Amino acid sequence: MDVKDFYYDLPKELIAQDPLEDRASSRLMLLDKKTGEVGHTVFRNIIDYLNPGDCLVINDTKVIPARLIGAKSDTKAKIEVLLLTRKANDCWETLVKPGKKCKVGTEIIFGDGLLRGTVVDILEEGNRLIQFHYEGIFEEILDKLGEMPLPPYITHQLKDKNRYQTVYAEHEGSAAAPTAGLHFTKELLREIRDKGVKIVHITLHVGLGTFRPVKVDEVEDHKMHSEFYIVTEEAAREVNETKKNGGRVICVGTTSCRTLESAATDDGILQAKSGWTNIFIYPGYRFKILDCLITNFHLPESTLIMLVSALAGRENILHAYQEAVKERYRFFSFGDAMFIR
Known part of the structure; x- marks a missing residue:
């Protein structure tokens, strides 16, 4: 599989340089992973697409001023x-x-x-x-x-360190934020919980892989950097109960996705465990746990655009990204979000 198959053209002015004043006011693209159909809304409306009995998995790592x-x-x-x-x-x-x-x-x-x-x-x-x-x-x-280790494509100075943290960040250890979680406010999470959606915490400390471009021609030749993760007994139990009862497991961000898939058995049971993972998810991968994904828009030819392509199909993703460019969505860490369902 050629890395160039995951390229798309992005005007530089669409790379978000600053976080929005109101976290939940970012835009949200809805993508049907089966049909490729695209819709548009505002992030705070994510609650309308979550059902009682679903499970929202969030990565509670905390970025250190590294x-x-x-x-x-x-x-x-x-x-x-x-x-x-x-x-x-x-x-x-x-x-x-x-x-x-x-x-x-x-x-x-x-x-x-x-x-x-x-x-x-x-x-x-x-x-x-x-x-x-x-x-x-x-x-x-x-x-x-220390300063927050913002990605190289962000050239503006970050005025408030907390804007590169999720509101649920708890365990220090990351060199970069799990950015899909930046859209949530405490109020929105409370409303989601009140609707009957379980909120499950896992931890993956985001490391060097975030900063490393894919330098090989063939996707399969790329080597991922290892990152440390923790899935507790409680988290495993909540996720497994959700699957058993017919609810959906919705990961907030690719880091939550990679954690669950790393700790899953082949028959789709989530284990309580901790350790290092270098899991690389690209088209052809069969997901064991994840049903839906809330994620940001990712760099061309990156491992993250390969991961979302594994979930929704490469053509569906590239079409959705073309639509996002046309509609002037904001891209990358401080940008808008996508719900793949």
Whole structure:
């Protein structure tokens, strides 16, 4: 399968640079995965398309302000560090720019010495392992010095860090937000719960894969980066009961989808488990748990547009994306949403 099969043309001005004032006022495209039929509404009306007995699965990961700007201790050259995965003893796997300047032994100073880091290893993919030194509590220092790691296509400064968090973000550990969840408000979630829809929390810490483009020609040759997930006993029980009773399992975002599909047995039972997943979902994949998906509009030739194509069909997705461009929808992280049902 050719990666170019997932290309579409997107005018740059449709890439949303700022979040909307009211989260739930974004637009919502409705896509029938069987017929390809497209409809248009506003996100807060998502409640009209959820039924009592359905189950809404949300990813409660919390983004850490993982982007640090520092300087080499010797030359004072500017270094940008993106924290990816926490290892033991204040050691982190990181993405460093410019990487060439950061050989093993390089010391980087952040915030006038409030935080110091030493490159202790260079990993296979070029990521740096950095050992951090500080006094006090790391999270508090990070909150003071760090910035939200916005995707490279967002060039505007984010005024409020909380706008790159879901309202239900709880467990710290992500290098990027599960952006489909950004459309929900606490009020909307309460109304959905009052309608008789179960809301189930799972956790997947979004990592490097979000920033990595597909660089191969054949889809099957792409290797996904591993991300850590948790499915609790309660979450597994709620999802399995929903399936058993004939309700739909509706995932909020591709991260929730990938978590459920990673923890499912071949016969469609969700297991309570935690671990690392590098599941890659593309056309031909048979979904074990998920019935419907709430998602944003994704980059051309990305693993995420491949995932939604696996669910709704490539032609249906590309047609819906053409319609979104024509209707001037807002794209990507701070953009509008789609409900694939």
